[in-house]
Amino acid sequence: MNPLKDMKTSHVAMSSRRDVMLAGLVAGAATGLPIATQAATPAKPSQLASKPAEGSNSVSTIIARDGATIYYKDWGKGPVVIFSHGWPLNSDAWDGQMLYLAQRGFRVIAHDRRGHGRSSQASEHNDMDGYADDLATVIEALDLKNATLVGHSTGGGEVARYIGRHGTERVAKAILIAAVPPIMLKTPANPEGLPMAIFDDMRRRLSADRSQFYRDLAVMFYGANRPGAKVSKGTLDQFWLWGMQAGLKNAYESIKAFSETDFTEDLKRIDVPTMVLHGEDDQIVPVKNTARKAARLIKGAVERYYPGAPHGITATHQDQVNEDLLAFIKGQSGD
Secondary structure (H helix, E strand, C coil): CCHHHHHHHHHHHHHHHHHHHHHHHHHHHHHCCCHHHCCCCCCCHHHHCCCCCCCCCCEEEEECCCCCEEEEEEECCCCEEEEECCCCCCHHHHHHHHHHHHCCCCEEEEECCCCCCCCCCCCCCCCHHHHHHHHHHHHHHCCCCCEEEEEECHHHHHHHHHHHHHCCCCEEEEEEECCCCCCCECECCECCCECHHHHHHHHHHHHHHHHHHHHHHHHHHCCCCCCCCCCCHHHHHHHHHHHHCCCHHHHHHHHHHHHHCCCHHHHHCCCCCEEEEEECCCCCCCHHHCHHHHHHHCCCCEEEEECCCCCCHHHHCHHHHHHHHHHHHCCCCCC
8 A cells, every 4th residue: 555646546536526517617617607507498588598686796698599698787776777889898887877877766677799808609690680680689688667878889779679579568669879770881872981991901800810900990980089188098909909809700791781781771769768878989980870879760869979079988088978868868958
């Protein structure tokens, strides 16, 4: 009998068991799901939310109809405000608005779009119908009612398509910020739009070197290339970080979704009070071809335009946006 050899063998066995356990934990953390539920088959939306107590400031996940995992966060108590983020970001881009409203008596909820942030990188349904249906799943799973839907950029298209597909039974108001509707792409019916070559170049650069592409895009996104612009390095860095959390396939396919989708009929179906808010120096989603057209398609839309403001207006003009959001949600917009 060799005690040292026996101790070494026992230690190796324990280490192996520990490594297996750690591997399982890491795999579970990577999916964002509890270990016991990873093999579960998709169920109905009402069964899929790991729902925290209202106002518990917890975070959780919901399983979409096709099995994709959708991450969301849920802060505060009170009237519900739901946020849909822009491309290629995630729900963290709304933190400045969410904190502000949560501190003023609202329940604020935001999710990471499929393929972005902490949601799973689904291979399918990376289009506006898929995004809108995921939003519907979040709303239904959490049984949200009388909610204000707020969408920025691609998220504005998501809000419009949600209403177009699912109606406004659970919606009290809508707010479109620097949003892509009615359609970005230049077509015979939309001659003021952006040519396909711009979006093809985005796909090419994204595929070739997405890290550098996001660093370059951030500058235009926040208007840091304008004389006198005061955009911090931290703001530019966080754009890169959020972009790098998106799956390459998801981000690539999303370009088609936000640029080629025609939301004209969706906008016409909006029958709740709606505010359209846009920066007049938006280099990503030009205001003339989007917000001003969208406002004409939405009955009774309230319009807000910020002179000299860029696409990333929720960050560069955070205080002003927050005040306008609060006033409109509370019915004090002055229009």
